[in-house]
Amino acid sequence: MLSAIRSYLLPIIKLYLLGLKVLLVQLFSRSFRLPVMPRQDGKVAIVTGGGRGIGYEVVRHMARLGAHVIIGLEPALGISFAQLCSSNTLFRLRRGQLTDGGRDEQEGLAAVRRICEEYKEAKVEFTKLDLASLQSVRQFVQSFKERDLPLNILVNNAGVMLIPEGRTEDGFEQHFGVNYLGHFLLTWLLLDTLKDSGKCGYFSRVVNVSSSAHRIGEIRLNDLNSCQCYSAHAAYCHSKLAQLLFSSHLHQHVQRGGFPLSSCAVDPGMVDTALYRHLWTPLCLAQRAIARLLFRTPAEGAVTVLYVALSPALEGECGGGYWANGRREMITPPTFNPQLQLSLWETSIQLLGLQ
Template sequence: MLSAIRSHLLPLFKLYLLGLKVLLVQLVSRPFRLPVMPRQDGKVAIVTGGGRGIGYEVVRHMARLGAHVIIGGRDEHEGLAAVRRICEEYKEAKVEFKKLDLASLQSVHQFVQSFKERHLPLNILVNNAGVMLVPEGHTKDGFEQHFGVNYLGHFLLTWLLLETLKDSGKSGQFSRVVNVSSSAHRIGKIRLNDLNSYQCYSSHAAYCHSKLAQLLFSSHLHQEMQHGGFPVSSCAVDPGMVDTALYRHLWTPLRLAQRTIAHLLLRTPAEGAATVLYAALSPALEGECGGGYWANGCREMTTALTSEPQLQLSLWQTSLQLVGLQ
């Protein structure tokens, strides 16, 4: 009994303590301001969860620069409304919405099949959609929700689009995969024999584990592309603590406090999107300069666990098995 309580409370305290630290850093530091980025005419981008928050700001900025952007999302009403707003703001914008439910492997397959039938290039893939601290539950394929949506759905999406990304990149103009992660990965763990958190469920721990899985995948993918000589780079980005709907499942007193102090301590969605856009578009991150973990416009060191080759490989191989690709 005591062990179960500890398993629930320890991740909660660790995550909220980390959140407090991040808020204090944000309070004393200026948010990164995105430099002027080059035009993206002729490029095609997919942004998951692009109907609101950080994803919406990423889509909006890319569309302004001339990219053809496809929003992949579960909420059709929200996605189409985002398309309308962007097209009203930028008359020449090329933005569209396509249904994509990352909690369903079948939906991911259908999204990719529909995209490939159009024979479009794919220059930028932003894996942005996610859930945080949702009640215990499972995806349509039986995976724990944080692991299934934040990580495994994006893993399958990226894998299925990898050949298109390879074909679309070239020397001096690599295709880019940008994984929107979180500082919460620093307190995450990977238990290969319990990726679905069956042994002891904590929404706080599950969220952190899923974000660590994202970083391990992002790093391993980048290395695989480098070793294979393919014109594709992969990096992870921490947008900071941003005033979005992601925090709606916070402990009630903290959620109420968040609403009160959001304008003082939390970044705006546009500020959170700045480093994501920098990773996706900046000429300074071309080729071998891509990859890594980025926060507030800078490459950062992260935990030693994210650089363990065997753990990266084991998670990669296990993930292939889980999504039926091996």
């Protein structure tokens, strides 16, 4: 009993203390400002969770630079930017008639509409991608590949935090399934396209939006699904560490193979987004009160993501690593463990039934 209580409370204490430390560092550090980035005409990017928050700002900026951006969103209608910008679609959206997919669907429509209205030549669209469903991930990739488009940038941004205990469609713990395993499968299935789209002078890039919470995460290969004494706080931290281990191993893998592709992870800091909505109610109320004053805005949180995705200075091996506030950061000891990286990689392949 005492052990179970400790297993439940300790991650909570650790995560909130870490959050306080990160907030203090953030308050007394100068925020990184994004340099002028080159045009991205002809480039294709996929951004998961690009309907709001950091993902929306990433999509908006890439679209402004001329990239063709596809938002992976759940649930979605699969409406293209051309269809969305049509007067009929805009009229139906304003009248509230596009409601079958719920709030997230309308949020995605509104995001694409805003970008199209702001940048008349924007090439941005969204399509269905539910990271909690391996079948949905596979369908998304199949649909994308049928279009015979290149893929220059993949931003694995979508995520969940501190949600109640539950399972994905395929039986995985939700933090592990959405934050890590869904993105692992998405990246794996798109890997050949990413490799083929890279070229000398402009590598393809995989950017994983991580969190400082990885520092207190653990990888238990025999309990990746957090079946033993579930803690939402611990599960979130574990999923972010798994994501970072994957990002690091992927970068080493493609570098050894000589492929024109790089992989990195980014910590956007504490950002005022909807990610905190599952906090304990009193803390959620406090967070809402201080977030606008002390947290970064989504646009500020997107800066480092955009930098590692677009900067010409980060070609090849320079593009790997773990980044925060525009700088490459030291990462915790578990991520340096090649055997742990390989074991997690192989276990993930087995869980997903890949070859």
